[in-house]
Amino acid sequence: MQGSRIFMISLFIVSLCAAFFSEGIIVESSAYINALFIYLLFSCLYHHLRIISRNGNTSIDYGINYSLSIGLFTGPLGLFIFEAIFRFCVYFYKKHTKTDDPDEFFHTFYNIGSFVVSNSIAFYLFHLLYPLFQDIPFGFWIVMLMLITVTSMLSDTFLIIVFKLTGDIKTKQEAIDFIKTRSALDMGKIAFTNGLLLLFLNDAEWEMLISLFILNYLVSRSFLSKSHMLQNKIERDKFEQMAYTDFLTGVSNRAYMDKKMTELNKSGECIGIVVADIDKFKRINDSYNHAVGDQAIRHFADSLKSCLSKDDYLFRSGGEEFTIFLRLRSYDECLNLAEKIRKGIENNSFQADFKDNSISISYTASFGLFYYKVNELLSIEKAYVYADQLLLQSKELGKNRLSCREKTIHQHSPKESVLTNA
Template sequence: MQTSQKIFVVTVLLIASAIGIANIHLFPLNSSNLFLLCLFSFFIFLFSRLQNIILKKNNTSVVSSVNYSFAYGVFAGPSGLLLLELITKLSLTVYNKIKRDEEPNLWWTTFYNIGTSVLYNSLALFLYYLLVPTVINPHSWVYFILIFLLIYIAGILSMCLAAFYLYLGKDIQTLQEALQLIKMGKVTSRMMTSISIIFIMHFISLEYWYMVVSIFILNFLITSSYNTNVESVKNKVERDMFEKMAYTDQLTGSFNRNYLEKEITKQHQDKENIGIVVTDIDRFKRINDSFNHSVGDQVIKHYVHFLKKFIQNDDVLIRTGGEEFTLFLKHRTPEQCEELVEKIRSQLEKTSINVEYEEKKVSLTYTASFGLFYYRKADKISIEKACVQADNLLFQSKEEGRNRVSVRQFEED
């Protein structure tokens, strides 16, 4: 944590404390207010466990949570607001230390959250006290609009403080990054928060405590359900990402050998007619020996890009070895598969590519050999043996001089 950030935290905390102490006369010390303090402390603590991290870089995190402190501040003033933040934030910090679920600079983060929350909520309270008692009817639409604007202003100020804090820590370095952070937070979610706070404030004024508790519980359940759904989506995205990484060849972006087993399993279930093509680049070792492995990698990547121009979305391209690939051609007749593979072969031998070699561009050409075995679902042969047949046909093409296609279908004895 940067020294400038620590100075900022201490400054904000001192200003917040001064605001709270200066307005201590607005804090009514009675049973109702103490009950509210306990009630808000308990539910804000619960909500703090559901907070969403909206930015996390270099061990610094900024969190977004429902701002109910403002509602309590309306009845208890900035002093009560300071007391509420001290109780909730310190108890949460102690809880995290007991659970050993603490982040770096935990206490500094706690003091930052206390100071900034008191600061931006006090500004909202100042505007509230300035307008509501003398100008606005609490039962009018203007009142709702005002509460929404105050919560929106508090949210914007909160993000401004966070942006400045992260700027001091060099977690964000440009004005654009700061503006992106400040803009976080949807208008609809803030409007829903405004509605909740208005209802809570209304029922507190009527001393309908059961309704206040009910709203807190309802909001907690809704937020918890939302976070569960978000976490499920996040887990699915992560699973899909890891699965993609497990089945993707890093050099070419095509499927890797791990995916071959998955595709074979799929073919066992689907039992569809497919053309199985095994192909590799002719005399690839000569390319590596004449140039270097970097040029060899460029040729492999070019070959993958070249093959992808001829296949359909349902077809599957797998890198099964260094310069060897397997193609599953689907929804085609044997004649169509043979015609396509021959087209690939003939066009490849006419293609030249420019590769980078020793800081200059070098033009070269290459060819490939192919083995095509057409697998039909009615054949009395496994898909694994069909792949072996295609591999044998590739070997046949190599033996017969390379740059050719060897084709065969299954024939019963």
């Protein structure tokens, strides 16, 4: 921590020397004052649009930065004055709002030093390179892209040094990964925006300069609003998914089943409701432990899910009980699928960890299938009760069975059958 503070102050001292040993402010006083006022106004206005990211104990503000254009227009001394005033305004604002970091004072000196040093180097490079490119089509913009690349590399280097000294970056790969987080599109946007600002500054087009700042502000504000809306939607969807997901198996839970029942009650479609339950599940827990029992439930859920289509729904409706809504199928198709699932479970086993060993466990399951056309006379909630009763019938008849019943609106005597394990 002490080493990082020394580096921050050292960087500030270097920037101070670069500013005061330069040729001074290279534009007229009135032009500089106008530029300084406009840049300070909009930089402070843009401050709340920044995106804050944390790397270890250090916060990084990814905000809108136009230091390159004012640095190229005024020289290192003019840039230093702008950065010093702006960064200390931010410092006192954070102090007032109690949003400052513990090392905010040193971070302020770092920000001044980092931006002044990197953009002072860009200032001298511009005067070296531009004469070589000014006769080339788009030569000015090529130089601006080159300068942004240089300043970005310098900025990343300074940050990596700080993170290395604070211990937030320990390996070369971590440093490379940090550099990869920089967006080429963002660099292009900064280059072209600073280029336009510099052209307006050189031509004293103050109205165009202000208009460009306002345009950037409106675009950034709109983007940030949409970003927040999208983030809020993602968080809402995530919380909803968590609320409707069974954490042991990853399938939908009883709450989601109740929601889908309400929706399907209005569908008028034919649906096969299957209630399935692991036979003699208590014996698995008693013979082994609850961890093995959990593995059996997960295996059962995976076996059920693997046989279903994207239109079907699978829910964990109880401890080792699952409910399936089979859709877009005839009664015979539902019957054949449920029987296929029953046989598949009967003929398969799963590997479980028990007492430092891997053991193979087999089990069977019982099923109840109720098939009907959704209508006002019989809700899905009631149909589910019928399917559950059919499951109990399978259990009473010896387990590892599928009990089925089909009911239609005009059917007086529903077809009912029991498929055994024979």
